[in-house]
Amino acid sequence: MLRTAVIRSLALLLLVLCGPLAAATVDGVRLWRAPDHTRLVFDLSEPVSHKVFPLDNPPRLVVDIAKSTLNASADNLDLSNSPVAAMRSGVKDKTDLRIVFDLNSMVNPRSFVLAKNQQYGHRLVVDLYDNEQKTVKTVEDVAGVTGDRDIIIAIDAGHGGEDPGALGPKGIREKQVVLAISRELKTLLDQTPGFRAKLVRDGDYYIPLRGRTHIARQHRADMFISIHADAFTKSSAHGASVFALSRRGATSETARYLASRENQADLIGGAGSVSLDDKDHMLASVLLDLSMTATLSSSLDVGAEVLRSIGGIAKLHKRHVEQAGFMVLKSPDIPSILVETGFISNPGEAKLLSNRAYQQKMARAIFNGVSRFYEKAPPAGTKLAARKPGSGGVHVISRGDTLSDIAERYSVSVDDLLRYNGLSSTRIRVGQRLKIPTS
Numbered sequence: 001m002l003r004t005a006v007i008r009s010l011a012l013l014l015l016v017l018c019g020p021l022a023a024a025t026v027d028g029v030r031l032w033r034a035p036d037h038t039r040l041v042f043d044l045s046e047p048v049s050h051k052v053f054p055l056d057n058p059p060r061l062v063v064d065i066a067k068s069t070l071n072a073s074a075d076n077l078d079l080s081n082s083p084v085a086a087m088r089s090g091v092k093d094k095t096d097l098r099i100v101f102d103l104n105s106m107v108n109p110r111s112f113v114l115a116k117n118q119q120y121g122h123r124l125v126v127d128l129y130d131n132e133q134k135t136v137k138t139v140e141d142v143a144g145v146t147g148d149r150d151i152i153i154a155i156d157a158g159h160g161g162e163d164p165g166a167l168g169p170k171g172i173r174e175k176q177v178v179l180a181i182s183r184e185l186k187t188l189l190d191q192t193p194g195f196r197a198k199l200v201r202d203g204d205y206y207i208p209l210r211g212r213t214h215i216a217r218q219h220r221a222d223m224f225i226s227i228h229a230d231a232f233t234k235s236s237a238h239g240a241s242v243f244a245l246s247r248r249g250a251t252s253e254t255a256r257y258l259a260s261r262e263n264q265a266d267l268i269g270g271a272g273s274v275s276l277d278d279k280d281h282m283l284a285s286v287l288l289d290l291s292m293t294a295t296l297s298s299s300l301d302v303g304a305e306v307l308r309s310i311g312g313i314a315k316l317h318k319r320h321v322e323q324a325g326f327m328v329l330k331s332p333d334i335p336s337i338l339v340e341t342g343f344i345s346n347p348g349e350a351k352l353l354s355n356r357a358y359q360q361k362m363a364r365a366i367f368n369g370v371s372r373f374y375e376k377a378p379p380a381g382t383k384l385a386a387r388k389p390g391s392g393g394v395h396v397i398s399r400g401d402t403l404s405d406i407a408e409r410y411s412v413s414v415d416d417l418l419r420y421n422g423l424s425s426t427r428i429r430v431g432q433r434l435k436i437p438t439s
């Protein structure tokens, strides 16, 4: 009895002595450079309270983390292009961790904590916004409203930075595969008269889901294409799919599963509570009912064209455009589709998706679907609309095209098409370029 009491007091004494000592550890530091800010991420053993503030002369950033010790090094951080010159650490008030970043230029810091999830433990995120605001190219955008303009396609490579997306065998990461396909798609569109592509993400950094549609709107995009390569619990799941937004429910269980996975990206990639634009959200909700119906019908149409094209080069998961509640597809005014290029959790498809030639093939298939959609119904005021009917130009044959369809589309006769291109039969092949006679 007495012994127990002594042990208890000893334990209490130890607790009192050790109590104020460091309780949490910082187990990792990562840095992601985005076009307008630098994101620092600290892995934490448990939730902590923290303070972040800048100092000048010389410019520094101080991150104080209460009752913690540093168990990580900054040696492997790629600081190139970032305002961070060096990182050092020390102890503050005996128990707190102070990390000091030496900066090349002053920044506006913002910080938030992320609770642990399936992929990561507790994290502290510090965003260092560049002081110098880059001027937006408004002249180009405004000029695009009048006269003959290009059709602008916003290409959204899913995930990035903290959020690797689906993980495949041999370290294949969705964020890398989809960026590669997105860049190939951009090249194809930019090479095609009448089209211009903008990459929503052009590097290894994370953009919150609402931020992605916001960037598309800033570019006055006519269409938003989000590119993904997903994973499923069963490695046998395979095939590409195309999704449009569903306003109520998802058309299949897989669709529901994938939508919830993709929508979780903000928890993994780190939207935080500070970067959500509530006003935009309010406006979007109001506009949603007004224009969503028309937009959704265009999304389904372009989705069907893209799916048909992809069907020519890859196995399809479903033969129709699926619908699910993907956050990135919720632009009320921009037709939006999400392309799952394959299952990265399937070893065969993972191998294909990480292959450059296959990435180009996939990009070409998406491109063919998009261009076929716009050739059928080019938006008013665009170069493509001005070109038809009978205004000449070149038509690239896509899978499913027939000579009579093409003739009808450009208001010319099949005979004229044959004669103008020096063809002796109506047989055409995918990828063939047909000159369209002026009428």
Ligand SMILES: [Zn+2]
Pocket (backbone or CB within 6 Å): 158, 159, 165, 166, 174, 228, 229, 230, 262
């Ligand atoms: Zn994804």
